[in-house]
Amino acid sequence: xxxxxxxxxxxxxxxxxxxxxxxxxxxxxxxxxxxxxxxxxxxxxxxxxxxxxxxxxxxxxxxxxxxxxxxxxxxxxxxxxxxxxxxxxxxxxxxxxxxxxxxxxxxxxxxxxxxxxxxxxxxxxxxxxxxxxxxxxxxxxxxxxxxxxxxxxxxxxxxxxxxxxxxxxxxxxxxxxxxxxxxxxxxxxxxxxxxxxxxxxxxxxxxxxxxxxxxxxxxxxxxxxxxxxxxxxxxxxxxxxxxxxxxxxxxxxxxxxxxxxxxxxxxxxxxxxxxxxxxxxxxxxxxxxxxxxx
Amino acid sequence: xxxxxxxxxxxxxxxxxxxxxxxxxxxxxxxxxxxxxxxxxxxxxxxxxxxxxxxxxxxxxxxxxxxxxxxxxxxxxxxxxxxxxxxxxxxxxxxxxxxxxxxxxxxxxxxxxxxxxxxxxxxxxxxxxxxxxxxxxxxxxxxxxxxxxxxxxxxxxxxxxxxxxxxxxxxxxxxxxxxxxxxxxxxxxxxxxxxxxxxxxxxxxxxxxxxxxxxxxxxxxxxxxxxxxxxxxxxxxxxxxxxxxxxxxxxxxxxxxxxxxxxxxxxxxxxxxxxxxxxxxxxxxxxxxxxxxxxxxxxxxxxxxxxxxxxxxxxxxxxxxxxxxxxxxxxxxxxxxxxxxxxxxxxxxxxxxxxxxxxxxxxxxxxxxxxxxxxxxxxxxxxxxxxxxxxxxxxxxxxxxxxxxxxxxxxxxxxxxxxxxxxxxxxxxxxxxxxxxxxxxxxxxxxxxxxxxxxxxxxxxxxxxxxxxxxxxxxxxxxxxxxxxxxxxxxxxxxxxxxxxxxxxxxxxxxxxxxxxxxxxxxxxxxxxxxxxxxxxxxxxxxxxxxxxxxxxxxxxxxxxxxxxxxxxxxxxxxxxxxxxxxxxxxxxxxxxxxxxxxxxxxxxxxxxxxxxxxxxxxxx
Numbered sequence: 001x002x003x004x005x006x007x008x009x010x011x012x013x014x015x016x017x018x019x020x021x022x023x024x025x026x027x028x029x030x031x032x033x034x035x036x037x038x039x040x041x042x043x044x045x046x047x048x049x050x051x052x053x054x055x056x057x058x059x060x061x062x063x064x065x066x067x068x069x070x071x072x073x074x075x076x077x078x079x080x081x082x083x084x085x086x087x088x089x090x091x092x093x094x095x096x097x098x099x100x101x102x103x104x105x106x107x108x109x110x111x112x113x114x115x116x117x118x119x120x121x122x123x124x125x126x127x128x129x130x131x132x133x134x135x136x137x138x139x140x141x142x143x144x145x146x147x148x149x150x151x152x153x154x155x156x157x158x159x160x161x162x163x164x165x166x167x168x169x170x171x172x173x174x175x176x177x178x179x180x181x182x183x184x185x186x187x188x189x190x191x192x193x194x195x196x197x198x199x200x201x202x203x204x205x206x207x208x209x210x211x212x213x214x215x216x217x218x219x220x221x222x223x224x225x226x227x228x229x230x231x232x233x234x235x236x237x238x239x240x241x242x243x244x245x246x247x248x249x250x251x252x253x254x255x256x257x258x259x260x261x262x263x264x265x266x267x268x269x270x271x272x273x274x275x276x277x278x279x280x281x282x283x284x285x286x287x288x289x290x291x292x293x294x
Numbered sequence: 295x296x297x298x299x300x301x302x303x304x305x306x307x308x309x310x311x312x313x314x315x316x317x318x319x320x321x322x323x324x325x326x327x328x329x330x331x332x333x334x335x336x337x338x339x340x341x342x343x344x345x346x347x348x349x350x351x352x353x354x355x356x357x358x359x360x361x362x363x364x365x366x367x368x369x370x371x372x373x374x375x376x377x378x379x380x381x382x383x384x385x386x387x388x389x390x391x392x393x394x395x396x397x398x399x400x401x402x403x404x405x406x407x408x409x410x411x412x413x414x415x416x417x418x419x420x421x422x423x424x425x426x427x428x429x430x431x432x433x434x435x436x437x438x439x440x441x442x443x444x445x446x447x448x449x450x451x452x453x454x455x456x457x458x459x460x461x462x463x464x465x466x467x468x469x470x471x472x473x474x475x476x477x478x479x480x481x482x483x484x485x486x487x488x489x490x491x492x493x494x495x496x497x498x499x500x501x502x503x504x505x506x507x508x509x510x511x512x513x514x515x516x517x518x519x520x521x522x523x524x525x526x527x528x529x530x531x532x533x534x535x536x537x538x539x540x541x542x543x544x545x546x547x548x549x550x551x552x553x554x555x556x557x558x559x560x561x562x563x564x565x566x567x568x569x570x571x572x573x574x575x576x577x578x579x580x581x582x583x584x585x586x587x588x589x590x591x592x593x594x595x596x597x598x599x600x601x602x603x604x605x606x607x608x609x610x611x612x613x614x615x616x617x618x619x620x621x622x623x624x625x626x627x628x629x630x631x632x633x634x635x636x637x638x639x640x641x642x643x644x645x646x647x648x649x650x651x652x653x654x655x656x657x658x659x660x661x662x663x664x665x666x667x668x669x670x671x672x673x674x675x676x677x678x679x680x681x682x683x684x685x686x687x688x689x690x691x692x693x694x695x696x697x698x699x700x701x702x703x704x705x706x707x708x709x710x711x712x713x714x715x716x717x718x719x720x721x722x723x724x725x726x727x728x729x730x731x732x733x734x735x736x737x738x739x740x741x742x743x744x745x746x747x748x749x750x751x752x753x754x755x756x757x758x759x760x761x762x763x764x765x766x767x768x769x770x771x772x773x774x775x776x777x778x779x780x781x782x783x784x785x786x787x788x789x790x791x792x793x794x795x796x797x798x799x800x801x802x803x804x805x806x807x808x809x810x811x812x813x814x815x816x817x818x819x820x821x822x823x824x825x826x827x828x829x830x831x832x833x834x835x836x837x838x839x840x841x842x843x844x845x846x847x848x849x850x851x852x853x854x855x856x857x858x859x860x861x862x863x864x865x866x867x868x869x870x871x872x873x874x875x876x877x878x879x880x881x882x883x884x885x886x887x888x889x890x891x892x893x894x895x896x897x898x899x900x901x902x903x904x905x906x907x908x909x910x911x912x913x914x915x
Contacts, residue, residue, distance in 0.1 A: 067896055104667065
């Protein structure tokens with residue numbers, strides 16, 4: 001019972017906006033500023049409406065010698081409080097759309113400096129990442145060739161796929177981190193082979209569901225070197241909570257070094273032995289997962 | 295021949311003024327209290343069943359909360375008596391946790407709020423408030439209630455499968471839903487049944503409001519409760535069949551290997567091949583076989599479209615009756631006409647219409663084409679406009695009123711207070727770029743609870759305190775009522791307000807153990823605070839139960855019109871029997887003629903004939 005009342009009191013006085021995790025993506029500040037605008041609008045509306053509510057409740061409390069004012073309403077007032085919110089909210093919608101189209105429209109994804117493929121997986125609960133290898137080009141994907149050892153279904157007939165390497169990171173407290181370079185446009189091709197997952201990078205203000213049967217483009221640009229957490233935000237089974245991943249944002253030199261080492265360590269998928277005693281590590285809480293239930 | 299005579303007597307009993315008891319003495323106990331066609335008895339049945347489920351759902355919530363505050367530690371009191379398939383060392387398992395959160399959402403929405411707001415108040419209020427003897431279709435009404443208890447039992451029975459009950463969230467998204475075993479099937483079947491109950495109720499309400507209004511009662515003289523329930527009935531009748539279709543499709547995906555929602559070549563961990571269409575069957579780390587069954591080629595997002603096409607209007611199905619109830623309670627206790635009666639009706643209609651074209655805002659991050667996100671964002675944001683109209687009109691109603699702080703009115707005022715916060719937090723997630731970050735976090739959880747607990751449930755409490763005298767012929771204890779209100783209101787806010795902050799901190803929903811994540815570890819004290827507030831909030835509801843049981847036995851006998859209210863139900867006897875009214879009901883004016891100048895009393899019932907030299911009052915400005 002490590003309940004800390006003083007912290008609770010301190011938090012009661014803290015501005016909600018200060019609870020955001022640090023933003024390290026290029027478009028994050030714009031999203032946060034829309035949040036802040038709505039926040040301050042809400043604070044103002046809150047004090048206006050609650051002020052009126054409390055004043056009326058006190059001033060017009062029951063008094064048997066007084067009669068209420070017989071009044072059915074006023075169309076000018078109705079018109080006013082219809083028009084003013086409409087103007088504000090349409091404005092908010094249009095302003096929001098700028099940020100929305102910039103971050104999400106497929107047609108506005110900037111030219112990527114680094115491209116990776118990402119899958120969320122359910123049997124053990126974790127993430128699978130594919131890097132293109134030294135040739136910088138991904139091999140074709142063939143859905144028919146998906147196996148546990150080759151979750152991306154890299155086509156064995158495609159020369160570009162020979163050097164692709166895959167990092168399979170279990171969830172939990174010790175995931176296998178991936179590295180990405182700082183100040184570069186990162187393009188993630190996101191999908192899943194089993195159920196829905198959601199690729200959530202809190203510090204980058206990135207969230208996108210992974211949809212089986214479809215590849216979705218997600219982009220971001222990290223502006224600060226450091227270690228950040230990756231989470232799953234869509235219920236994907238009993239181990240959903242455990243789908244923690246780790247992302248290192250490196251300087252370009254460190255990233256290149258890591259990429260080189262990683263390519264040597266992790267055998268390209270297509271050269272790996274076919275037996276399925278592979279890297280899907282069930283370090284997640286399989287005791288509770290459905291797999292043991294039959 | 296004898297039956298015909300009996301029927302004639304019965305009909306005669308309705309029409310004459312001898313009181314309903316007289317005409318119905320021949321009804322057996324079962325026909326009168328169990329398989330009753332009396333709308334008031336059915337309303338009480340809905341109330342009893344839904345309040346039972348309120349406590350079931352609340353218990354689920356507290357078990358969830360305990361796990362989030364103290365992951366892995368035994369639940370106090372009950373932890374060690376629960377079966378081992380649910381808990382290990384007294385703490386809920388991850389699998390049971392996902393079942394709990396699934397059932398908490400499902401039970402609270404489909405077995406508590408909708409049956410209370412629509413089933414109970416719809417049944418009780420509509421015939422009485424439009425001055426008629428019963429629903430247009432009483433037997434259909436009875437059937438609509440009697441689908442609920444079996445549906446509820448089926449829903450709870452899922453817990454007794456070895457693999458547990460449904461664990462795909464109250465949204466049941468495929469592919470997780472169809473691949474997660476027999477518990478999902480009981481969940482689907484149960485929802486299918488309760489959906490039919492809703493559809494029957496909805497058609498019945500529409501038929502009743504349109505066909506059975508008392509003499510002289512025009513549509514624009516109906517109380518806002520009836521208007522809200524009428525519009526709600528339209529929403530139910532248009533929306534629920536889509537959910538029913540989606541459910542049928544998911545059942546087909548499970549058992550008939552159709553592929554509505556299932557794409558090709560899934561790599562699924564399934565307890566039994568039966569539940570997998572066109573998939574690789576994997577078990578643990580082993581790839582067992584590559585199954586190529588019929589089906590596949592489907593689209594998981596289709597379910598989300600169909601589900602939310604119903605479930606977004608469902609939010610308004612839950613809140614609109616509350617808005618109507620609050621309008622009537624507020625006007626009665628402020629002794630003042632509702633401000634902007636027609637504007638209120640238009641706002642209800644606007645909310646209902648917009649409610650059907652905004653479902654995509656639940657799917658901004660789902661992989662739906664982001665172009666659609668833009669459209670849905672604009673339509674969603676516009677819902678704030680009619681909501682704002684309603685809030686300002688409620689404020690206008692108490693302005694220059696003469697406000698009586700009864701337990702009913704306090705709950706109604708609390709509804710406004712929490713609806714303002716719930717409405718404002720809705721603006722955040724309506725903005726699609728802001729939603730990127732807060733989607734599927736506790737910010738959403740805070741919002742939905744501000745709207746459904748703070749909004750719908752406080753309005754339901756207001757309605758219970760307000761109509762209890764007419765329902766049971768006994769007054770509720772005001773003192774206990776106020777205590778219940780204060781405890782609920784304070785601890786409601788202490789429970790759910792901090793969830794906004796958790797959400798801003800990035801705390802995801804449906805997380806069994808948040809502290810795996812470093813960025814969530816500092817939030818544990820706040821989670822513990824929320825949990826303690828939630829426990830007190832849960833136990834405060836016992837005051838309501840005690841109040842109801844105590845008042846039924848020892849409560850003061852209710853007078854005919856305890857609140858000096860205008861609407862038609864208060865012209866019925868204090869505890870009306872089958873057939874409702876003991877006088878001929880003729881309606882002369884709208885329901886909001888409070889504090890009319892020149893009258894001695896500050897109310898003017900809809901059924902009171904105007905005095906001879908009076909200019910007829912024009913209602914509904």
